[in-house]
Amino acid sequence: MSMNIVEVDKAVVGYADRRVLHGVDVTVQPGQAVALLGANGSGKSTLVRTALGLVPLSAGKVTLFGTPLKAFKQWRRIGYVPQRLGAGGGVPATVGEVVAAGRLARRRIPWPANATDRRVVAEAIEAVGLSDRVKDSVSTLSGGQQQRVLIARALATEPELLVMDEPTSGVDAANTELLAELLGQRLDAGAAILLVAHELGPLAPLIDRAVVLGGGRVVHDGPVPANGDTAGEHCETPVHQNLWSVA
Numbered sequence: 001m002s003m004n005i006v007e008v009d010k011a012v013v014g015y016a017d018r019r020v021l022h023g024v025d026v027t028v029q030p031g032q033a034v035a036l037l038g039a040n041g042s043g044k045s046t047l048v049r050t051a052l053g054l055v056p057l058s059a060g061k062v063t064l065f066g067t068p069l070k071a072f073k074q075w076r077r078i079g080y081v082p083q084r085l086g087a088g089g090g091v092p093a094t095v096g097e098v099v100a101a102g103r104l105a106r107r108r109i110p111w112p113a114n115a116t117d118r119r120v121v122a123e124a125i126e127a128v129g130l131s132d133r134v135k136d137s138v139s140t141l142s143g144g145q146q147q148r149v150l151i152a153r154a155l156a157t158e159p160e161l162l163v164m165d166e167p168t169s170g171v172d173a174a175n176t177e178l179l180a181e182l183l184g185q186r187l188d189a190g191a192a193i194l195l196v197a198h199e200l201g202p203l204a205p206l207i208d209r210a211v212v213l214g215g216g217r218v219v220h221d222g223p224v225p226a227n228g229d230t231a232g233e234h235c236e237t238p239v240h241q242n243l244w245s246v247a
Ligand SMILES: Nc1ncnc2c1ncn2[C@@H]1O[C@H](COP(=O)(O)OP(=O)(O)OP(=O)(O)O)[C@@H](O)[C@H]1O
Pocket: 015, 016, 020, 038, 039, 040, 041, 042, 043, 044, 045, 046, 047, 232, 233, 234, 235, 236, 237
């Protein structure tokens, strides 16, 4: 019996009085890369946030690494890249601090970082091509660069499951190729990936399964559809402001 890493079962989710997910099932198996596709507003972000317990279920259930969400505590096994940083609100954190915060999940005493933490953080920053910006405040970075900071932060936790909400949005072609390479390495290391995308582009060859949402329902679950990429923009309130809390 192989345990699913993520199991979302008949999830019903709404905001205020509006229902967004109408009974959605999604699973991610060990080592699998699953892409969530679908038009703007189809509920992709809501679904990943539901899977991580950031949005409450009205009905249905979520299981992570075989444990019901309510009882799940091993958050260090999961790296999350939210959709965007949001306004940033004048957060003074530097690139180095934000990525180092990803290591907090693995914190040993004493913090600050030991040699391993420092090495892993430096490698993650280098992997996304931002080594020359380590000491810069993230608020001085472009949107695509900020996205790469969050990717580095998730990588620095060395997670068994990477959940990424549109990791390539605003990221240029060269850095998207770099991301594809990084994700390939994580998969080779045995990690699983759940990612939301509008356009898979260079990520397509990595994807084992595509789940397409339409109107809050799963309309396809299987191989990446030939025309599976969807386009458009997004607007939503960032939920993960607490990403910025740096010890
Ligand atoms: N925090 C929120 N409060 C209220 N409504 C929300 C919130 N977040 C999302 N919604 C609504 O839920 C619906 C689904 O949004 P969601 O962000 O999950 O879609 P998506 O498929 O990720 O879209 P996109 O492709 O534009 O990123 C949309 O109609 C959106 O307006």
